[in-house]
Amino acid sequence: MSKPRLILAGDVGGTKVLLRLSEVGTGGCSKVREQRYSSAEFHDFEALLAHFLQDAPPIASACFGVPGPVKENAARLTNLPWFVDGAGIGRQFGIASVKLVNDFEAIGHGIAVLKPQDLHVLQAGAPLEGAARAVLGAGTGLGVGFLFPCGDGEIVAPSEGGNVDFAPGNAMEIELLHFLRERYGQVCVERVVSGPGLANIYAFVCEYEQHPPVLLESADPPAAIAEAALANTDVAASRALEMFIRVYGAFAGDLALLSLSRSGVYVAGGIAAKLAKRMAQGGFLSGFLDKGRYRSLLETVPVYLVMNTEVGLLGAEQLAVRQIPG
Structure with missing residues (x-):
């Protein structure tokens, strides 16, 4: 021994x-x-x-x-x-x-050693054995990585994908982009899909719809906004979380297309685990699949929430x- x-x-x-x-x-x-x-x-x-x-x-x-x-x-x-x-x-x-x-x-x-109970299926899809996989996750920032097949195993490729440009997908998100450009100049997707990003969306919604931004005065604004949205106690927080989840899904769809990750997209990070029920209600997949003529391809991609935060x-x-x- x-x-x-x-x-x-x-x-x-x-x-x-x-x-x-x-x-x-x-x-x-x-x-x-x-x-x-x-x-x-x-x-x-x-x-x-x-x-x-x-x-x-x-x-x-x-x-x-x-x-x-x-x-x-x-x-x-x-x-x-x-x-x-x-x-x-x-x-x-x-x-x-x-x-x-x-x-x-x-x-x-870590994805390779997860157990089935560590994953929550958002979309079963039709997994293609031996294809690429993508992993992303929002927290304090937004992380991205890819797993590509190589021989009998996989190569794990890191990236700084969270710092690519934010791409709005509808009129409201275009207004959000204008709002954030005034604050930051260049607007990467991490400015929207992250804990601070949720606070940015909330600030925008409050200004756009003329709500007092009271939750920004909290000790932890992202946590306060998420809590109020889940409890339906603040209209602007609920609207912000709805936008957040849709943009999160849209970005995950972008990664699936970039890498042809037909073996699965894995959404990790503490935010996904905490918002699992809300993310499963359809907004995330709506953003994920909203890719025009490539919707049918994305419907075959498995999408998982990683519930194991370790x-x-x-x-x-x-x-x-x-x-x-x-």
């Missing part, structure tokens, strides 16, 4: 960081320690790691999914004022192998196992 080894996996986000220390044996990974942190409570990632790794035994390898492009195993994070350097972390904490990947690359690897951590854990020095 091989000697058990310890690995460290992390899912780093603009709002929260989830870390897990696991023991790797012949039966797979067994959790030793896990903790969720608020990103805002730490001035850098190393300080957060130091807190988590107090009194931890030696670690063989680590992998962290981070929000932003990774270059030479380092990344300046999107929506978070941190610079994370894999080699520096290895030296500071005595970890022989540290790998950084884009957070949606980690999620792509999918990124699962992917990072898989990658950390592969990084264990021989």
